[in-house]
Amino acid sequence: MGIISPIGASVEQNLMALRAGTCGISKGNFIQSKYSELLPFGEVKFSNESLEETLNAHEPGVTRTSLLTLHAFKDAVEDAGFSAGIIRSPDTAFIGADTVGGMCLTDEMYKDANLLSHGSAYLASYDFASVNMYIQSRFHLQGIVNTINTACSSSANAIMYGARLIQQGYATRAIVGGSDSLSKFTVNGFNSLNILSNEICKPFDEQRKGLNLGEGAAFLVLEKEEDVGSKKVYAELSGFCNKNDAYHPSSLSEVGEGPYLAMSGALKAASLSPSQIDFINAHGTGTENNDAVESAALLRVFEKVPAFASTKSNIGHTLGASGAIEAVYSVLNIVHQEMYPALHFQSPIPASSLIPNLSYERRKVQHVLSNSFGFGGNCTSLVFSKT
Amino acid sequence: MFYIHDIAAISPVHELFASSPENTNIISGNKLLAVEPVYAGIPPTVLRRMGKAVRMSVGAALHIIQKHPQLDGVIIGTANGGMEDSIKFMNQIVQYEEGLLTPGNFVQSTPNGLASQIAFMVKNKNYNNTHVHRGLSFENALLDVVMLLSEQPSASYLLGGADEISSYNYNIDWLAGWYKKEEVSAERLFNSSTNGTIAGEGAAMFLVNNTRTSATAKFTSLFTSHSTDEAEIQKKLEHFLEKHLPKGEQLDLVLSGENGDRRLLPFYEAMEATVGENAGLLRFKHLCGEYPTASSFALWLSCNILQTQTIPAVLEKRKARSTTFRNLLVYNSFQGHQHSFMLISAVE
Numbered sequence: 001m002g003i004i005s006p007i008g009a010s011v012e013q014n015l016m017a018l019r020a021g022t023c024g025i026s027k028g029n030f031i032q033s034k035y036s037e038l039l040p041f042g043e044v045k046f047s048n049e050s051l052e053e054t055l056n057a058h059e060p061g062v063t064r065t066s067l068l069t070l071h072a073f074k075d076a077v078e079d080a081g082f083s084a085g086i087i088r089s090p091d092t093a094f095i096g097a098d099t100v101g102g103m104c105l106t107d108e109m110y111k112d113a114n115l116l117s118h119g120s121a122y123l124a125s126y127d128f129a130s131v132n133m134y135i136q137s138r139f140h141l142q143g144i145v146n147t148i149n150t151a152c153s154s155s156a157n158a159i160m161y162g163a164r165l166i167q168q169g170y171a172t173r174a175i176v177g178g179s180d181s182l183s184k185f186t187v188n189g190f191n192s193l194n195i196l197s198n199e200i201c202k203p204f205d206e207q208r209k210g211l212n213l214g215e216g217a218a219f220l221v222l223e224k225e226e227d228v229g230s231k232k233v234y235a236e237l238s239g240f241c242n243k244n245d246a247y248h249p250s251s252l253s254e255v256g257e258g259p260y261l262a263m264s265g266a267l268k269a270a271s272l273s274p275s276q277i278d279f280i281n282a283h284g285t286g287t288e289n290n291d292a293v294e295s296a297a298l299l300r301v302f303e304k305v306p307a308f309a310s311t312k313s314n315i316g317h318t319l320g321a322s323g324a325i326e327a328v329y330s331v332l333n334i335v336h337q338e339m340y341p342a343l344h345f346q347s348p349i350p351a352s353s354l355i356p357n358l359s360y361e362r363r364k365v366q367h368v369l370s371n372s373f374g375f376g377g378n379c380t381s382l383v384f385s386k387t
Numbered sequence: 388m389f390y391i392h393d394i395a396a397i398s399p400v401h402e403l404f405a406s407s408p409e410n411t412n413i414i415s416g417n418k419l420l421a422v423e424p425v426y427a428g429i430p431p432t433v434l435r436r437m438g439k440a441v442r443m444s445v446g447a448a449l450h451i452i453q454k455h456p457q458l459d460g461v462i463i464g465t466a467n468g469g470m471e472d473s474i475k476f477m478n479q480i481v482q483y484e485e486g487l488l489t490p491g492n493f494v495q496s497t498p499n500g501l502a503s504q505i506a507f508m509v510k511n512k513n514y515n516n517t518h519v520h521r522g523l524s525f526e527n528a529l530l531d532v533v534m535l536l537s538e539q540p541s542a543s544y545l546l547g548g549a550d551e552i553s554s555y556n557y558n559i560d561w562l563a564g565w566y567k568k569e570e571v572s573a574e575r576l577f578n579s580s581t582n583g584t585i586a587g588e589g590a591a592m593f594l595v596n597n598t599r600t601s602a603t604a605k606f607t608s609l610f611t612s613h614s615t616d617e618a619e620i621q622k623k624l625e626h627f628l629e630k631h632l633p634k635g636e637q638l639d640l641v642l643s644g645e646n647g648d649r650r651l652l653p654f655y656e657a658m659e660a661t662v663g664e665n666a667g668l669l670r671f672k673h674l675c676g677e678y679p680t681a682s683s684f685a686l687w688l689s690c691n692i693l694q695t696q697t698i699p700a701v702l703e704k705r706k707a708r709s710t711t712f713r714n715l716l717v718y719n720s721f722q723g724h725q726h727s728f729m730l731i732s733a734v735e
Contacts (some may be wrong), residue, residue, distance in 0.1 A: 034485045073707055099497070100399055103473070110481045112562055113474045113555035119562035126559065127466060128498070129521035133724075136613050145613060146527040147520040149468075150499045161531065168534045185473075188480045189493035244461075244506045244515035249494050375494070377505030378515055 001234065002075025002165050002177075003328050004068055005216035006042035006315045010075065015332055018340040019360055025200050025212050025316050031182040032107070035191065040200050041182055042214025042316025045067060051311065059134075060138065061125045063102040064181035064215075066134045068321075072217035073135055076175060078222040081231070084139070086173075093144040093171035094135060095162040096219075097154030097178030099320040102126035106181035129332035131179060138309050143171055149320065151374030152283070153242075155218070156323030156382055158238040162222055172227060177324035179217030179261020186319065187213060193250060201286030201317075202344040203310035204295065211285040214316025218324035220331070235334045238367070238385040239270025245377030248372070251289045256297030258379035260284075263301045263369060266381035274302045276367055277383075279333050281326045283371040285317050286341075295352035309356040323372040323380065330368040332382045338362045388609075389536045389595050390602035390734065392543075395450040396687040397421050397443040398589035400674045417566050418552050419573065419587040427507070429451065436491060437504070438469035440551035443590035444501040445508060448545060448589035449593050452509050458594075459542035460514030461502045464525035465549050466496025466679030467556060468517075474555035501549055514544075522721020524548065525680040526611045531728075532595055533609065540597050546592050548683025549590035552676075557586050565677075565722065567647070573673040576647040577704075584646040587676015591683040593690075599734060604690045607631060607714075607730040615724050620659040624718070627728050628661070632714060638666040639712040640683050640692065643704070644719030646672040651723050658718045666716070667707025669698065682719045684729055689715050693733040 006024030007017035008081035017024070028036035028043055041274070051067040052058060055074070077087055086092060102125035103109060109126050111117040124130060129147040136145045144165060148158045154177025162174030167244025180186075190213060191197050222237060243265060252258060267274060283294055298305050311329050318325055333339060342356035366386050373379045399419040421443060428449040445652065452458065458700065467473075476492035499517040506515050514535065518527035525548030532546045534730040535657075560566060567583035576585060595606070608631040612623055632638060639664050645655045649734055659668065669692075675684040690697055696712055 026647055103477070106477055106480060109474075109559075110477055112559050114564070115558050117562070123559055123563035127521055128519040129466065129524075133521065137724075141613065142612065144527075144530070145520065146518060146523070148514070148517065149497070149519040150502075150517050151497050161516075164534050164538070168537055170530070170534075184480055184485065185477060189476065189490065189496075191492055192488040192490035214561055215734060242514050244503060244512050246503075246506045246510045246512045249500065249507070250490070257512060299723065369574070374499070375497055376499040376515075377506065378499055378503060378517075381681075 001079055001220050001328050001331065002072040003218040003325060004044055004071045005325055006044055006214055018329065021341045021343055023200065023314055023343050033184045033187050035187050039196055039198055041210045042212055043182060043213050044182050057187040061121045061132065063125050063182060064104050065100055065102065065179055066131050068181055068217035069096060069131050069135060072219045075174065076219035076221055087231055088142050090142045091172040093162055093165045093174040094141050095158040095174060095176045096132040096145045097148040097158040097320045098128055098131050098180050099154055100180045100183050100186055101128040101152055102130050103185045104181040106184035125292055130321055150378035151376055152156055152319055153323060153372035153374040153378045153380040154320040156372035156380035157242060159324065159327055159382060160242060160380060161196045163237050163240065166222060174222045175219055177219035178320045178363045180215055180217045180320040184214055195287045195345055197286060199380065200344055201311050201312060203284035203286045203342065204291050204354060205345050206347045206349050206350060208286045208291060210287050212316035214318040216225055216315065216318045216321045216325055218321060218328045219326055233387050236385045237382065239266045239383035241265025241269055242380045245379055247377055250375050252293040253375060254293065258292040258298040258299035258377050259294055259373055260300045262379040263297065266369065266383050270383040272383065277306050277369050278365045279339055279368045280306055280308035281330045281368060281370040282308050282310045283373045284312055286312060292349060295349055295354050299352060305354055307339055307357040313343035326370050327382060330370045333365045333368050334384055334386045337365050388533050389597055389606050390599055391593050391604045391690055392602055392605055393451045393454060393594040394603060394687055394690045395447040396589060396591040396677050396684060397423060397447050397693045399587060404460055415719040416640055417570060417585045418557060420552065421589050424497055428459055434570060436495065438472045438495050440465060440469050440549050441495065441500055441504050444547060444549040445504050445626045447592040448505045448547060451545060455543065455594050457543065458513065458545050459539060460513055460535060461505050461511060461545045462516050462528045462681050463502040463547045464518045464528035465498050466519055466521045466524045467550055469500055470495045472496040495566050495658055512527035522679045522725035523611050523727060525683040526609060526727045529609055536597055543594060543596040543604060545592060546595050547590060547592040548680035550588055550678045551682045552586045552588040557614045577645060577670060578672040579647045580649055582649055584648045584677040587681060589675055589684050591687040602734045604693045605732040605734050607732050612726045613724060614726065615655040617653045620654055620726050621661050624658060624661050624728060631730050634715055637663055638714050638716055639709045640667045640669060640713060640715040642669045642671060642689060642717040644672060645670050646677045650715050651720055653719045654723060665708050669702040670704050671702060674719045682717060685717045685719060686729060689717060689731045693731060
C-alpha cells in the first residue's frame with residue numbers, strides 16, 4: 001500500500017495520526033483560491049516544488065494530482081517489492097481514479113481554453129487520464145491501464161475493476177487506487193452547491209454544516225490468493241458491489257436506495273451476514289444529505305449497526321482519492337486489530353441516533369465495510385477481511 | 388465474447404445506410420458537429436439543462452432502452468464528459484473572481500453524468516460505471532462489459548461511448564497541434580499531408596448480452612496498448628490476429644482509424660502491411676471526425692456493415708476481395724500513444 005494524505009506521507013505516518021486522532025484539516029497554504037483563508041481544507045503538507053524534488057519529477061506539464069499519484073504509486077509498488085520488470089509486465093494492470101485531473105491548474109486551463117496564451121506546458125495534462133498516462137509513461141506500463149471517474153466513488157470502482165481483471169485472468173496483479181488535488185474548480189463547485197462547511201466537518205453530527213475538501217492519493221496492490229506464496233499479505237478484498245441511486249444528480253434519495261443496495265450487495269458478494277461486520281468506514285462526508293441518508297441505509301442493512309466512523313473527520317473529502325485512502329485505513333483496522341476515533345462529533349442525528357466510534361480501541365476486527373457514494377448516484381461498497 | 392443486439396448513434400453522419408448514404412454534416416472550422424435529432428423522450432426542462440455529450444448519450448440510450456427496458460447496468464466510456472460545462476464553470480470562476488456562482492454547469496460537468504443521467508431517466512439502480520481513459524475510454528468500458536457478461540452470463544447491458552466538441556477543448560487541442568491549422572474538407576482529409584486532423588463528436592450505444600439469436604453482430608475480442616512505437620504495435624497486431632481470428636478464416640474487412648494526421652500514418656501503414664492484400668480497407672474519420680471515443684462510432688459502423696453486408700462507398704480505401712463479410716478488424720490509434728484492436732464478426 002502507498003498513501004499520501006493531509007495526515008501523512010506514508011502508511012506509517014497515517015497509522016500514527018489515526019491512532020492519535022490527528023486532524024489534518026486547516027486553512028489552505030498551497031491552494032490558490034480566495035477561499036484558502038476562509039474555509040478549512042485537508043491539504044497535503046507539501047508544496048509542488050518539494051514533491052517534485054523528493055520524487056525527482058521534473059518532466060514538463062506534471063500537475064499536483066500527478067505528483068500525489070506518483071508518490072502513492074511508488075510507495076505501493078516498493079511495499080509490494082515489485083521490480084521495474086514486474087511493474088511493466090503485460091500482466092500487471094494499473095487502474096487509477098480521479099475527478100480533478102489537471103483542472104487543479106484552473107487559471108492555466110482558463111487561459112489555454114480561451115486562447116489567451118500561446119499554449120502552456122499543461123496542454124496534455126488537463127484531462128482525467130493525464131494523471132495515469134504520466135505513470136504509464138514514467139514506468140513504461142504495458143498491461144491494462146484505465147482511469148475511472150464516478151465522482152466520489154471513483155477509486156472504490158478502480159479497486160473493484162482491478163480485482164475483477166485479476167479474477168477474469170486479464171491481469172496477474174493490479175495496482176489500484178486514486179488521487180485528487182485541491183483545486184479552485186472543485187472548491188467553487190462544491191461551494192456553489194452550499195455543501196462546504198466553514199468549520200471543520202462533523203460527520204454524523206446533528207449540527208453538521210457540510211464537508212471540507214481534501215486531497216491525497218492512495219494505491220493498493222492486489223494479487224490472487226494462489227499467487228501470493230510467501231509474500232506479505234495485509235488483508236483480503238472479500239466483496240464489492242456497485243449500484244446506482246437513480247434519484248438526483250447531486251443528492252441521494254431519502255431512503256438511501258443506492259447505499260442500501262451497494263452495502264447489501266457487497267455483503268452478499270463476500271458471503272457475509274450483516275452481523276459479521278465488525279467495523280464500517282462510512283462515506284460520512286458531513287453534509288446534511290449524505291449523513292442522514294447513509295444513516296438511514298445503515299439502519300436498513302444492519303439490525304444492530306456495528307462500530308463505524310468517517311475518516312473524513314481527519315482529512316476531509318478527498319473526492320477521487322477517498323475510496324482508496326479509506327481502503328488503506330480499513331486495511332489498517334484489520335492489520336492492527338484496532339479502531340480509530342471519529343473526530344469533532346458531539347450529538348447524534350435525532351432520526352437515527354447513531355453514534356460513531358469515538359475512541360481508540362484495540363479489538364477483534366475480522367471484516368470491515370467501506371462505503372463510497374458519489375454525485376450521479378454512483379454508490380460502491382467494498383468489504384475487506386482478515387486472512 | 389458477447390453479442391451486440393440493438394445499436395443507436397448520434398453522430399455527424401445523416402442516415403449513412405439509407406438511400407443517400409454519403410450525406411454527412413457540413414464541416415465548419417475543422418469541426419464536424421453531430422446532427423442532433425428531436426429528443427422526444429426527454430422532458431424539455433431536463434433537456435435544457437443537459438450539455439451536448441449528456442444529451443446525445445441519453446438520446447441514443449433511450450432509443451435502445453425503450454425497446455429493452457430490462458438492463459443490468461449502464462457502462463459508458465467518455466474522455467471528457469460534459470467538457471463545455473466544465474469550462475463554462477471555470478470561466479465563471481475566473482470572470483466573477485470566485486464570487487457567488489450557480490451550480491448548474493458544475494453538476495453537468497462531471498463525466499459520470501452521462502451514465503448516471505441515463506440511469507435516472509429510467510430509474511435503473513444496477514451497475515453503473517464511467518471510464519475516462521482518454522483514447523481508450525470506450526475500450527475500457529467494453530472490457531468492463533466483457534467481464535460483466537462472464538460474471539453474469541444471463542444479463543444485458545447498455546454499453547456506450549460519447550464525447551462532445553467543446554469550443555474550449557478544441558482550443559486546447561488546437562494549441563497542442565492536434566487539429567489542422569488550415570481548413571480541410573472532409574472529402575480531402577485523407578489527401579492532406581500536414582499535421583493534425585479535424586475534430587468530431589458523437590454518442591454510440593449498444594445493447595449487449597450473451598444471446599446469439601437475432602444478434603446484430605458478435606464482438607470477438609479486444610486488445611489495448613500504450614506505445615509510441617509502430618513496430619511494437621505491428622507485432623502486437625500479428626499476435627492478436629493469430630490468437631483471435633478463427634482457424635481457417637480470413638479477415639474480410641479492416642476499419643482503419645486513419646485521420647489525416649501525417650504523424651499517425653506510420654501506425655496505420657504498419658497495420659495495413661500486417662493485414663495483407665485480401666481484406667477490404669475502410670476509413671471512417673472523415674465522417675465522424677477525431678475524438679477520444681471515436682472507436683465507439685467505428686463499432687456502430689461495423690455492426691451496420693456486418694448486418695446489412697453492404698459497404699457505403701464513401702468508406703472505401705481499397706475494395707474487399709470477398710463479397711460476403713464475416714470478420715472485421717477495427718484498428719484505432721489516439722494521438723499515436725493509445726491503440727486498440729477490436730475483432731467483430733457477422734452472425735449468420
